[in-house]
Amino acid sequence: MNAKAFPLTLDDESRVPLVEFPPQDLVEIIKELTLEKVAGLIDVTDLKADSQEPKVRKMVNWALDYGFYAICVNPVEVDLLPRLLKGSPVKESYVLDFPLGKSSIQSKSRQAAEIVEMSRDLRGEGPGKVELDMVINVGRFKRDRNYTGEEIEAVVQAAQGELVKVIIRSGELTEEEIVEACQVAKEAGAHFVKNSTGMDALGATPEHIWLMREAVGPDRGVKAAGGIREAMTVVRLIYAGAKEPELREPLRFRIGTSSPLNILATMNWIRLNPQAWAEAKVIPCTICPHSQTAKQRREVREIYMKKCRLCPYRRHRKDKDF
């Protein structure tokens, strides 16, 4: 079932998730995407525990060479990244309270302010160069939506007008909760919603990105992150989250990835022969949240497993095709 036929009701148990895509729609997206345009949607990311300065420098060089939109790193790099990016159009993006989001509202707020101030000091180029990817406290969200609204508002305020992306950890949420988390983020003044830290039970699945876009509408950004390593996944996520061409700009749609070069390299493949790749059958389970239940919390896993059992593509899971 494609997105056109995808019903808005979330409680329809027979609904097939967004795992198939009309080839012609993909071809149109591919034709419209230049390499520069794809690069301009990418946040080059490295959030590993053992990342060191040479990797940050390498990422900066990639961004300057290929035109990536931002570099996304841990807050500790704020003493280096602004210096490296000075004079360039590339944005700095720092994750906040990563990856669990379990710090207090005050702590998140203080860290946000500190990052923004330090970056502005070092870069000396005024506002508009920093972005913050904050993680919500999912546990609190489950029982208190207001708490989540408060923590997002606090960070938005501390960010002094800089762009704030809210990581909702969609792999921990039911579909209803995904929609609600996005709505809370939007009401609290966040500029973007983002599905995952990249360390969650689920990476970026078109289904969740579609839900998030539906929830925030066209005047907020959606960032897809987690497990995005090649261009066809990018194209599918664009289909899900930025189907309208006007949404394919960095303030409305973003890709977070640690494999930006591979994405550009594989983008060239599909640009050269869009029809062949669009018609090649992708394995749907790799992009389906219902099949990736191993790390999910129990109540979410049970919902998804139930749907997976009904899915016509279940054989791929049985045959371990991914």
Added chain:
Amino acid sequence: MVRGGFHGKILRVDLSQKQVSVETLEDNLARDYIGGRGLGSAILWDELPPKIDPLSPRNKLILATGPLNGTGAALSSRYEMVTKSPLTNTILSTNSGGRFPIALKSTGFDALVIEGVAKNPCYLWVDDQKVEFRDASPLWGLNSHQTTDRLLKERSPQAAVACIGPAGEKGVLFASVMNEKDRAAGRGGAGCVMGAKKLKAVVVQGSHKTPIADPEGFQEARKNALTILSEAPITKNALKEYGTAVLINIINEYGALPTRNFQEGYFPDADSVSGETLKELLYERSVACATCSVACGRATRTTDRSGEGPEYETIWALGPTCGVKDLEVIAEANYNCNELGFDTISAGNTIACAMELWERGYLDKATQDIIREELGGDLRFGNGEAVLKCTELIGRNEGFGKYLAQGSFRLASRFGHPELSMSVKGLELPAYDPRGFRAMGLAYATSNRGGCHLRAYLIGPEALAAPYAVDRFTSEGKAPLVKLYQDLSAVIDSLGLCIFTIFALNPDHYASLLSTVTGEPLEARQLLKMGERIWNLERLFNLREGFTKQDDRLPPRFSQETLPRGHSKNQVVDLAPMLEEYYRLRGWDKDGVPTEEKLKELGLE
């Protein structure tokens, strides 16, 4: 004017007359066919009369370099041997890496065309532009390691040697040409052609640098390609860590690791022969071709012997498809194949075919007696010692080895069961069961040199998610991918690059590398058109030799017998619809013959 990427010279060697001549490389030949495989195929098409005996003096052996050899581009040390195959009677291009390709290019010749047959065993010594015929009588009978050592001592330690072992001398139809001792231009029997010409070796060294038309642009393209290769998951991690044998567990998990002559797709003891186990038990160090950042080769040591390999295909051919799970035995059988000089894939398949013939009781009593006497026992699946012994017999082409040395199709046909030969056009299949990988099935059936994975390595999308994962069981959408990969593989082989670059680079990278070397602007689409031209020329060669649509087929096992267990259980291949779509996309008629319009479009009319 000489184009960048080329010295502009072809060396023609007449072994019968002991004469050499130097010819100018025609500019349009390099422009239309790139170099390497394309250049060799074009020369062979022009010069070889139809339907000659591949082992006759009239056959030609062409050693062709690509425009990227000697430029310093990453993974750019592959040369191509092009000839008519004695195993399949198709066109054969088979390539090898190591150091030899760059040394060959540095002689100042872009290609060597070898004709005729020598009266006595000889070798060719090409030192820059000087060419000598040397007596190889003292070398005749020596294995590839001994031959290489002797020639390097005799000529120059800086030289590079491509030679045949006893298998090539004695007419093993799938004999290889070995360089740097353990690197093989392995498939299809180029070594047998070389042996028939009584040419023991080609020894090369030189000081000619490959000209680069736009050095600055080339350095940029080279750096880009190297960066991508250093970051792509497969070339960055998997191949580097475990070599190609990393695939054993992966393909087995897919239920598509051919086992016991393709009767099964799951080998329960796969882990005992995996890349991970090889690293624990046999690994000494990683080995890289010149200019390679991946280093997928493995230097290994068993209790008594040492050498290079075994690689993935070899482990599988001498292991699971023969039912063998002893990695040390497999490694030693591989050493035999390298030293005696023959193709491990064809050898393993042929032994597996013989094992199935044995187990089904299809061998006559006289043959069974020969086997018992020579092997000291039976030839059942799982008998590792028998496999080891068989590799010795094949290399010497004696006893039961004479039957095996003819390849599986002739062996199975001899005993009335050609259907048990797991081959296409007479070339034995590699280590991916098409019942588990549909696109590979179409790629095998349509390969111009017979059953081969390297003419379109669709394991990338079907198994390794490179560039991305496609449904391996569906036939839909596979024909366009097969065509794309075939055309691109022809380009890669013609440039002088390693096929593993396909896991990281895309057609634009190849176009940038070539255009900056030659100095002629080129887009990826034009480059793929060149690949298509090469593919169609190879097809025309085979059609001229009498091959037809009937030869674009798979062994009946794949459409009639399902796999009994594993994650490709109950699968069969339905080739016909894929083939029909493939012919249409290629611009061929229903019989698989290129239409006039297509030939005109490609400049092949």
